[in-house]
Amino acid sequence: MASESKVLWREWSDEAFAEAKAQDKPVLLGISAVWCHWCHVMDRGVPGDPVHTGVYNNPQIADYINAHFIPIRVDNDQRPDINARYNMGGWPTTCFLTPEGDVIYGATYLAPTQMRQLLPRVVEVWRNEREEILKQLRGRTEDAGRITRITMPTLADLQSSISHRQSAIVEDVAGAIIRNFDPKHGGLGNGQKFPMSDAWELLLAIYAQTREKRLLDMVVKTLVAMGTRGMYDLVAGGWFRYSTTPDWSVPHFEKMLEDHARLTPVYLHAIQLCRAVGREDDATTLTKVVRASLDYLTSTLLHDEAGLTYFAGSQDADETYYLLSREERAQLPAPFIDWRLYADWNALMLSALLPASVVLDEPAYADLAARIWRTLVNRCVNDDGSVVHSLISKDGAMVHASLRGQLGDQAALARAGLDLAQHRPKLAADALAIVRRVVEFAMRELRAPESNFYDAPANPNAQGMLRVRIQPIFDNCTLAEALLAMSYLADETDWRQVALAALTAFGDEYKRYREHAAPYALAVMRAAQPPDEIVIVGSSDEGLSFVRAAHATYSPWRVVRVLDPDRDVVAIAQRGYPIARLPVAFLCRGTACSAPIYTPDDLRAASV
Numbered sequence: 001m002a003s004e005s006k007v008l009w010r011e012w013s014d015e016a017f018a019e020a021k022a023q024d025k026p027v028l029l030g031i032s033a034v035w036c037h038w039c040h041v042m043d044r045g046v047p048g049d050p051v052h053t054g055v056y057n058n059p060q061i062a063d064y065i066n067a068h069f070i071p072i073r074v075d076n077d078q079r080p081d082i083n084a085r086y087n088m089g090g091w092p093t094t095c096f097l098t099p100e101g102d103v104i105y106g107a108t109y110l111a112p113t114q115m116r117q118l119l120p121r122v123v124e125v126w127r128n129e130r131e132e133i134l135k136q137l138r139g140r141t142e143d144a145g146r147i148t149r150i151t152m153p154t155l156a157d158l159q160s161s162i163s164h165r166q167s168a169i170v171e172d173v174a175g176a177i178i179r180n181f182d183p184k185h186g187g188l189g190n191g192q193k194f195p196m197s198d199a200w201e202l203l204l205a206i207y208a209q210t211r212e213k214r215l216l217d218m219v220v221k222t223l224v225a226m227g228t229r230g231m232y233d234l235v236a237g238g239w240f241r242y243s244t245t246p247d248w249s250v251p252h253f254e255k256m257l258e259d260h261a262r263l264t265p266v267y268l269h270a271i272q273l274c275r276a277v278g279r280e281d282d283a284t285t286l287t288k289v290v291r292a293s294l295d296y297l298t299s300t301l302l303h304d305e306a307g308l309t310y311f312a313g314s315q316d317a318d319e320t321y322y323l324l325s326r327e328e329r330a331q332l333p334a335p336f337i338d339w340r341l342y343a344d345w346n347a348l349m350l351s352a353l354l355p356a357s358v359v360l361d362e363p364a365y366a367d368l369a370a371r372i373w374r375t376l377v378n379r380c381v382n383d384d385g386s387v388v389h390s391l392i393s394k395d396g397a398m399v400h401a402s403l404r405g406q407l408g409d410q411a412a413l414a415r416a417g418l419d420l421a422q423h424r425p426k427l428a429a430d431a432l433a434i435v436r437r438v439v440e441f442a443m444r445e446l447r448a449p450e451s452n453f454y455d456a457p458a459n460p461n462a463q464g465m466l467r468v469r470i471q472p473i474f475d476n477c478t479l480a481e482a483l484l485a486m487s488y489l490a491d492e493t494d495w496r497q498v499a500l501a502a503l504t505a506f507g508d509e510y511k512r513y514r515e516h517a518a519p520y521a522l523a524v525m526r527a528a529q530p531p532d533e534i535v536i537v538g539s540s541d542e543g544l545s546f547v548r549a550a551h552a553t554y555s556p557w558r559v560v561r562v563l564d565p566d567r568d569v570v571a572i573a574q575r576g577y578p579i580a581r582l583p584v585a586f587l588c589r590g591t592a593c594s595a596p597i598y599t600p601d602d603l604r605a606a607s608v
Helices: 012-021 039-045 059-068 080-086 112-128 128-136 140-146 155-180 197-210 214-228 259-277 280-300 319-325 326-330 341-360 365-380 407-423 425-445 473-487 495-503 508-525 540-551 569-577 601-606
Strands: 027-032 070-075 091-099 102-107 302-305 308-311 314-316 336-338 390-394 397-400 531-538 558-563 586-588
Touching: 012 027, 012 558, 027 039, 027 080, 039 558, 070 569, 080 091, 080 495, 102 586, 140 569, 155 197, 155 495, 155 508, 197 259, 197 508, 214 259, 214 280, 214 314, 259 280, 259 341, 280 302, 302 365, 308 341, 308 365, 308 397, 319 425, 341 365, 341 407, 365 407, 365 425, 365 586, 407 473, 407 558, 425 473, 425 540, 425 558, 473 495, 495 508, 540 558, 540 601, 586 601
Parallel strands: 027 070, 531 558
Antiparallel strands: 027 091, 091 102, 302 308, 314 336, 390 397, 531 586
8 A cells, every 4th residue: 555655654663763863853653454445545545536535645745744754654464563552543543753652643544634734733843842742751651661569369269250240241241232233234333333253252152051032133133244245245255344334335445364264253153053043044144154255265365385374364455346246356457465474363264264164064174274273383483482473475485574472463373273272183282282382472471460461572672652561451361261271171270370360450441342342251251160171082083073073063162172092091090081982072061071972973962
């Protein structure tokens, strides 16, 4: 996008800020994304629109910016750490900074007339009111850097806190979702609609426990509307949109892989629940959407060769392109594909492919997930356990970009490894070893005194607000869920204590997110109660059909583990499992376990 502008953009770097200091100029920071509609509008305008004619492609505006500012352009997906600290409430973000990186003023989209008025005002303030600005900014990073030591509560205290508050937290968040539900179109009302995958997953989890039919109705109505109207082209097979109008009919640009990866498991879980209650027509419609989505992704964004298997991050074209039929698109040049590998998005996609292999009865999806895992481990996990955020193509090879050790990447990759361990018993031991390395990095470099986690390692040499350490609630939730699963798969309760402490730290903050706090409510639900634990005793090959049966039905919180009689002798003996006839499975809820189950069909029936 930036290539279409006439602004002389720099990358975020020490050199760019040194240039601002040397020339005594404020910084104009633009945060954008490939999938962001209004970012494109700021760059190139809307043909025929008298108001939104483009900002950065305007010669007069660009000349003024180049003369009076040091312009820096940041891609939201490539630098989530910068976006987390400077985003002004949406994309694009237009932010004016001091040469030290502190915020003078910020906004989101600005039309050309607004930018013409604002630019000279910022220059005037910088020249004539600088001391007052610097006085107000002084001390922010110092305050944020202060550390307070607290006493760690016991595991019993943490469990009591989560258990006593679970119902209230889930009711708060689910109530906000239900109140905002759009009964006419599905989805959440009030303005632009977003995929909100965790909101629908929360309603499915509550439905599974309560069998309150209206919850499943809400989810199905939303997913069907999302999957068969403007937000998704079922015929051409593509594009969950990042946002759209309230009736789903006018799409904006998409996040592509991330939204597909987050939504696919929700569709799969809804299919399972619809099948369980005889809603075959709904299950069939939802299945078509998932198949079309995966067909599109694997035929368009998948790079699959020896040693390098991953999905590209996103795709970019003019909005009108996505409204064309497949035949009309065939007459046009192919849209741009960003072939950067994002570790977190590919980890999410890996976690989506594994249940797809079971629900759609397509084992090839699990094979694909295993190849993506090998790529992530070999290319994105460093020896110290830090995860590289992205790989870029340079001189014909995929090389590391600079960002590593972000909490979102650590958490997503840990959860993906745990998912793989539960679907592919042959890979379980190696996957758990990698997950342990990734989690130990987070414990060592990211854990805060409050016992939750910072989003990035400390960097005292960072520019501006990157020196400020923040603790994002949703990345903490993802890591907490991974730690909870790991505590069962590795028989180590210490991980559970860490997860509970991280969640407890957000016991008040979640309220301000209302319906958007669904990831927190889901994590709390799982932390407050033991999972449906399915233990299979037998070799990896013998247990595979049992593993698929274990995942065939929906459960809000489940852990599947294979114990090999040759490798896991101690664990089998400790649990007292009989090994006279193998393979055998046990379904445990809390301290109660089922009688031995000797066939996959019986396990599938017992898991309902």
